[in-house]
Amino acid sequence: MSGHSEGFPKKHIVGFLGSMVLTIAAAWAAVGSGLPTPWIIASIMVMAVIQAGIQLFMFMHMTETESGGIQVGNMLHAFFIAAIIIAGSIWTMSFGYAHNHDDGGSGEMEMENHQDMEE
Amino acid sequence: MSAESDLTTGPLEYRSHEDRMTILGFWIFLGAEIALFSTLFATYAVMFGRTAKAPSPAELFELPMVLIMTFLLLTSSFTCGIAIHEMRRGSLKGLLTWLAVTLLLGLGFLGFEIYEFVHYAHEGATLPSSAFWSSFFVLTGTHGLHVLLGISWASLLIVQLRRRGLTQVTSRKMFVVGLYWHFLDVIWIFIFTSVYLIGMVV
Numbered sequence: 001m002s003g004h005s006e007g008f009p010k011k012h013i014v015g016f017l018g019s020m021v022l023t024i025a026a027a028w029a030a031v032g033s034g035l036p037t038p039w040i041i042a043s044i045m046v047m048a049v050i051q052a053g054i055q056l057f058m059f060m061h062m063t064e065t066e067s068g069g070i071q072v073g074n075m076l077h078a079f080f081i082a083a084i085i086i087a088g089s090i091w092t093m094s095f096g097y098a099h100n101h102d103d104g105g106s107g108e109m110e111m112e113n114h115q116d117m118e119e
Numbered sequence: 120m121s122a123e124s125d126l127t128t129g130p131l132e133y134r135s136h137e138d139r140m141t142i143l144g145f146w147i148f149l150g151a152e153i154a155l156f157s158t159l160f161a162t163y164a165v166m167f168g169r170t171a172k173a174p175s176p177a178e179l180f181e182l183p184m185v186l187i188m189t190f191l192l193l194t195s196s197f198t199c200g201i202a203i204h205e206m207r208r209g210s211l212k213g214l215l216t217w218l219a220v221t222l223l224l225g226l227g228f229l230g231f232e233i234y235e236f237v238h239y240a241h242e243g244a245t246l247p248s249s250a251f252w253s254s255f256f257v258l259t260g261t262h263g264l265h266v267l268l269g270i271s272w273a274s275l276l277i278v279q280l281r282r283r284g285l286t287q288v289t290s291r292k293m294f295v296v297g298l299y300w301h302f303l304d305v306i307w308i309f310i311f312t313s314v315y316l317i318g319m320v321v
Contacts (some may be wrong), residue, residue, distance in 0.1 A: 009204040016197040023189055023311070030316040031182055040320050047297040048312040052305045060301045078150035078292055082157030089161035115321040 015058035022047045022054075052079075124239050131290035138291040151318070155311050159258040163314065166254040167321075171191045173248035176318035179239055188231045189307065193267075195224035196304035203297045211285050214293065218273060221300065225270050232263050248274045258314065262306055262307050269300050 028042040029035065033041070058063045062071050126134045190203070199221045205213030234255070239245070246256045256302050273296050276289075283289050 009201055012197060012200045012204060015200075016193070019193050019197075020190070023186070023193065026312060027182060027186060030320050035318055041224060041317055044312050044316050048308050051308045055196065055301050055305045055308075059196060060298055061203075062146075064144070065139055067139065067146075070143060071146040074147055074150045075153075080152035081154050082160070085154070085157040086161045086164060090164050093165040 011058045019051050022051050027052050036064045123253060130262065130294075131285060131287050132294040134287050138287060141291060142294060142298075144196065145298055149298065152306075156258075156261070156309075159254070159261055160309065160313065163254040163258045166250040167318075169250040171249035173244045173252055174242055176251070176314075177321075179242055179244060179314050180318050182315075182319065184231065184235060184313060188228055188235075189311045191224050191228040191231065192304050192307050195201065195221045195228070196301050198224065199297050203294060206285065206290060206293055209285065211280065214278060214285070215277060218277060218293075222270050222273055225266055225300075227271070229263060229266055232239060232259070232266075234262075242262045262303070265303055265306070269296070269303055272296055273300070 017077060026047045029043050031045075033040065035071055062068065062075065123136050125136055132142065168175075197215050202214050202217035202221060205217055239252075244252045244255075246253055276292055276296055280289050280293065
């Protein structure tokens with residue numbers, strides 16, 4: 001057991017400042033950077049994963065006790081499952097999007113915009 | 120440290136084997152929570168853009184409000200970490216003070232979220248408005264309910280901490296509540312990024 005329970009909470013303060021910087025950087029990347037959209041999405045997702053790591057390692061003491069390895073492995077497994085569920089769902093449902101059915105597909109938003117302009 | 124033995128040194132919450140196993144069990148629960156939220160994120164991603172006749176997210180999302188909510192929850196996660204730090208220093212007063220700050224920030228977050236939902240409803244975006252808004256409100260609403268549950272849980276624990284002080288059992292309970300609270304911020308980071316920021320970009 002490491003002796004970080006005494007004194008100044010350096011790890012927490014470093015983690016907090018890091019999180020704030022990453023939050024502001026992600027917001028700027030999204031609305032102020034003018035980067036191509038895929039680059040924006042990739043960069044802000046990377047910053048989100050780093051922030052999650054700050055929470056897990058610096059705030060939640062994930063590696064403590066003899067269960068630390070199990071806890072880290074369990075979190076990696078959970079994020080792996082989450083990535084497959086989310087990416088797999090997007091991939092599966094991406095087929096047929098191009099057909100623009102009249103029941104509310106991605107084409108309908110464009111039609112809405114045209115209507116707005118006509119009004 | 121051998122796995123089965125009880126300890127006489129180190130943080131109170133890790134002293135008994137049973138408490139260490141409880142904390143490990145809570146980590147496994149958090150893994151299941153991540154899987155649960157991933158299904159809501161997946162639904163949201165699939166429904167993205169399917170706003171039907173309701174306003175689009177780009178019309179309604181406002182960065183200043185989202186940043187305020189993010190900083191409230193982020194700061195509360197930090198103060199919760201400080202509360203655990205104080206607990207490990209043996210300071211009940213420090214723990215209760217920082218935990219109270221944490222819960223006030225959490226209440227502030229909830230207040231903004233409720234205001235946000237009401238505002239969207241006035242603009243014509245409610246749960247039944249469209250597939251997109253259904254998935255949006257279910258995802259963010261489930262997170263908001265978790266925050267509400269965390270506040271209630273920690274409030275009850277404050278009563279117990281005041282009555283019993285810092286024992287192995289109350290320390291373990293507090294540590295588990297702390298894990299839960301940090302976890303809420305982990306989920307929010309991904310809501311902030313993949314719902315609000317991407318919603319404003321795409």
